[in-house]
Amino acid sequence: MKKAAMLMGALMLGGALGQAKGELEIFSWWAGDEGPALEALVKAYSAKYPGVEVKNATVTGGSGVNARAVLKTRMLGGDPPDSFQVHAGQELTGTWVAANRMDNLAALYKSEGWNSKFPKGVLDLISTKAGTWVVPVNVHRSNVMWFNPAKLKEWGVTAPKTWSEFLSTCTTLKAKGLEAPLALGENWTQHHLWESVALGVLGPTDYGRLWTRSLKMNDAKVVRVWDTFGKVLDCSNKDASGLSWQQAIDRVMGGQSAFNIMGDWAAGYMATTLKLEPGKGFGWAASPGTNGSFMLLADAFGLPKGVKNKTTVNNWLRLVGCKEGQDIFNPLKGSISARLDSDLSKYNTYSQSAARDFRTNKIVGSLVHGAVAKEAFMSQFATVMEIYLGGRSAKSASSAAEAIATQVSLGQ
Amino acid sequence: MAQIIQRSRTPRPRANFNQDRLWAMLVILPTVVFLGIFVYGFIGQTFYTSLTDWGKDSAQALALDPIKRFIGFENYRELFTGFIDVRFRQDLVNTFWFTLFFILGCLGLGLFMAMLLDQSPRGESFFRTLFLFPMSLSFIVTGTIWRWLLQPQGGLNQLPTAVGLPQGQFGWLTSRESIWNFNWQDLPFFTGLAVALVLAYITWNAVQAGMRSRAIIAGVSSAILLVWAIYFGRGATWIYPFPEMHGFNFAFIGIIMAAVWQLSGYTMALYLAGLRSVPEELREAARVDGATEGQIYRRVILPLLAPITLSAIIILGHISLKIFDLIFAMAGADNATTDVPALLMYLTTFRANQFSKGAAIASVLLVLVALIIVPYLSNQLRREKR
Known part of the structure; x- marks a missing residue:
């Protein structure tokens, strides 16, 4: 019994140390061709918050076929990554929000004024009646x-x-x-x-x-x-x-x-x-x-319940959702920004035409x-x-x- | 393990419960505890999960503390008779054909190679290593290599062009064609037919041996079963309400080739050891009696190899029932024409979040493997006791 208590103590101490150092684990399926876009975003984060060590946990496999399985075992095992990539829509709301595993980001949306920056079609995908759950980083058609x-x-x-x-x-x-x-x-x-x-x-x-x-x-x-x-x-x-x-x-x-x-x-x-x-x-x-x-389909990041350090994750989400962050990420990824106000001059001819359609067309989900x-x-x-x-x-x-x-x- | 169980069963006076035995039990205790928890405990938990509705309600599927309700054998009922679980039934058929051809291929090729090497050709040890070498690769490596070889535009399909023939057109892993299609509703008929044939064989043996009562019992049951299969076993709506065709998918030919390539070296090694253990005197005696080389193999050596064939079938059989990685690497998890229950279990559990149904598939697989392994193990144990 005593030993178990000591072990628990040691574990908790370890946890506390991890928090003091400031770690941010980002779980995604972006490797290979898509890796550089994520790395650029991580670099921007490190420049802004140099004290935080970013761990890039990538599980390869297009459309997250393998990553999603790994994520589920981690979540079921009580070891959520600090922030994970998820497709906006039912893959988020039907799985993670329904299971009550995500923190509500409504306050973040309000303080950043994002409710008017993202189009309604996107907001519908990432919100339920109870709140808004992730920050979309890109949009693909x-x-x-x-x-x-x-x-x-x-x-x-x-x-x-x-x-x-x-x-x-x-x-x-x-x-x-x-x-x-x-x-x-x-x-x-x-x-x-x-x-x-x-x-x-x-x-x-x-x-x-x-x-x-x-x-x-x-x-x-x-x-x-x-x-x-x-x-x-x-x-x-x-x-x-x-x-x-x-x-x-x-x-x-x-x-x-x-x-x-x-x-x-x-x-x-x-x-x-x-x-x-x-x-x-x-x-x-x-x-x-x-x-x-x-x-559309959109990739997004959220804040799972039970992460150690919410501040570092919130900082990450702020970067992911802001205009600069999206314009760093998307030209490299080949997608367009989920925001309505991105700087189109940074994108190639195709993306510009897609962004114009995105702002005017009727939006449906994939x-x-x-x-x-x-x-x-x-x-x-x-x-x-x-x-x-x-x-x-x-x-x-x-x-x-x-x-x-x-x-x-x-x-x- | 076996020896200890054996010793504990032999009657001994109580006084013999000495320090030695205490030590033995203490030493074995951790193994028993760990096996109990991490093997049998988890098997039990998986089976229990398969009796619940975990995953049917998406709000509970990945919740921190999911509510799991006990629903009995509902998941199994859905798998075998549910309209939308057609894929599971096709997978069972796939596994059957795959196991059959995989084992036949490995045994045939392995025996052939072993007989060649048994002639002690020059460079025997080189060829032995060469034939055995594929076994040292992992299924993932084999699968990746064969995936390239079997690409529609590459590898094997390009071979004919080397001798001026037109390029092959066969879709090794992509073919959607199938043969030997049968109606799932006729399953009782085929099962009854197979059992009746076995019983008929037993009858024949009993007649030969002059065991009258046994011959009568087996013969009558065989006849009853046959009549039942013919009259009630076909188009059985109590098995499944609609006609549903399943067959052998051509896309599996490539998978079988790769699996046989990998493991026929192993059966070769088994057979070679068996061939070498046949005493030279037996062959010489047969030669003295005027037997040809072919007759020596057929009448003397092959019967002596029967136990080896049995162990090879057991080992290959359980590999083929559990096969996952080879197909995952060769054709991907989504290619339904090359699907097997183990892959479907993965998809059902981790893609569709249907944890209880995945557990049910796992339990079915366990039963299938147990059907092969348990008779073998009990047979071995009995032999050791003797």
């Missing part, structure tokens, strides 16, 4: 169609404006010997394509109603989404599930395919890694039927990237996709989606 302008000219086609126009363009291109006019990659990029098709077929209002459950997943309108999706899939390459999203982009740039639907991190890949000039080397348009809508549906639905959507790909039956896919939505009580 999901519904973008990429192409190679020179190649399109060669084939004599233009970027289609609707999905039916897309399908006729697809037929034209197939007649010209292009086997797979649409480039597609591994599983999640197929889900990514689905959400663009859904937004294009349903329009922003009905698309939004899907997630509040006022439009049933097995409604005739949604069955039509699956039908269209199937026809679009017929335009794509057969080796899709073996390709990363970068390889799918490579197909388009190499002229083996004409179009690719991907989030606008693809712009960063094409501009930085492939060294193509935005607008000349690669072109873009809103994915068919979604002009005027901005399907399914695949955690904005609109809780993780239980998001993860099991893969099963729905399997059911569809297995039998190509729009009816059974949509009734499976409806069954899962009911089972996980989506939208509550």
